[in-house]
Amino acid sequence: MISGRTRLILLAGDPIGHTKGYAEYAAAIAAAGHDCAYLPAHVPAGRLEDFLAGVVHLRNLAGVVCTIPHKQDAARIGRCDTAARRAGSANLLRPDGAGGWEASMVDGAGFLAAASAAGLPLARRRVQLLGAGGAGRAVAMAIAGEGPAALAIHDPDAVRAESLVGAVAAEFPGVPVQRHLGESEVLVNCSAIGMGSDDRLPCDAALIPGFVYDVVNRADTPLMVAARARGAVADHGYSMMAAQIPLVLRWMLERG
């Protein structure tokens, strides 16, 4: 129940109408006994900083969760922790109490928790990552931290892929990482291919291995359908979103 003491967590994105997770947040908030509400905030692209300059005065604001297209801006505006710095983007902001913002990035931690829950191995495995954008960057760093046998990164934009390969190598010198598209033991799709009404596979069907994760938050992407048809262990973005909820609540409400 909302009261005068309820704190707010706002999800800033553009568009916002399609966003999910409100019922899941409400259930987690109730289960933890917090007096808090999680709400959509339709903030147009390029307006995050202006919006934050106003809501920094909102004393019952617990924090802002940032989604597309605000994650890079969030990392620029807030003081980044290690995960946000490595990813070059942030999906969490909280007031620092001095008129500024602290930034974190839990896409990677959410992916790891979801992968573990789904039974996807990463340590000592050959992992193929598709997509070197914002989500891909966070997930690549998280995978590298697990000590894979090799990490191959593919993106149609070779410059973007090369940039992520270099960043991972710099952060994790012991991890064999290269720009490559080929056979693997674990495939992780961080590209937008398969989102919405996109009916394409993000790679050749022959490259789908026994373990697959698709960060797109839909159970029936072409990749998920193909992976399941082949008997692969496969899961998708819903579990990554759900796995982030306790991380978000802890960081914003318990400041842990």
Added chain:
Amino acid sequence: MISGRTRLILLAGDPIGHTKGYAEYAAAIAAAGHDCAYLPAHVPAGRLEDFLAGVVHLRNLAGVVCTIPHKQDAARIGRCDTAARRAGSANLLRPDGAGGWEASMVDGAGFLAAASAAGLPLARRRVQLLGAGGAGRAVAMAIAGEGPAALAIHDPDAVRAESLVGAVAAEFPGVPVQRHLGESEVLVNCSAIGMGSDDRLPCDAALIPGFVYDVVNRADTPLMVAARARGAVADHGYSMMAAQIPLVLRWMLERG
């Protein structure tokens, strides 16, 4: 249920923890079939304009309800309708779609609806108003619009009382209005006396007539207790708050 399409109504005040009405708003919103949430926004005194400069970018913001201490600032920031202009304060703001704000004031209309529901007459009656602050100003204008036989205004701050008398006389030349404290048929308390743990009566008990309204949102203010003990028809601020809810929803969500 909250979704990505939920619009927000924020109640801006300082302090905010004691504010009421959240369950009543939720029920009215659900009954009307709106996809909307009514939430507290703890905005410190003097910060309303800075806060609004940020949330003007929030495309799913339906509007901001302003309570103490923001009503004068709201009237200064927004383009006032007649009720807000007459009251010299506003309790409603909505985005005008061009980066600015429209302002309205429904304290007066809420009072009239509540008085009518409680069976308090105003037309052709001698009305005593106590308190010439923000609420008193809005209520005085609303009473004057009903055509009372006489309107007497009292405030310990004589300058404030005189200013309101002048303003009412200018807006309603046909209404006999003066600064005065004496016997009446209808007594309306718009002072803060009796709020919280204040156990004072706002006027001498001998001046309590057969019809009493106390804008303080508590059933057991000393004035309410005394009025009921004398068998007066009496009601208090809860009904004024509740009567405003449909007015707020119509103005913000249907822009009526």
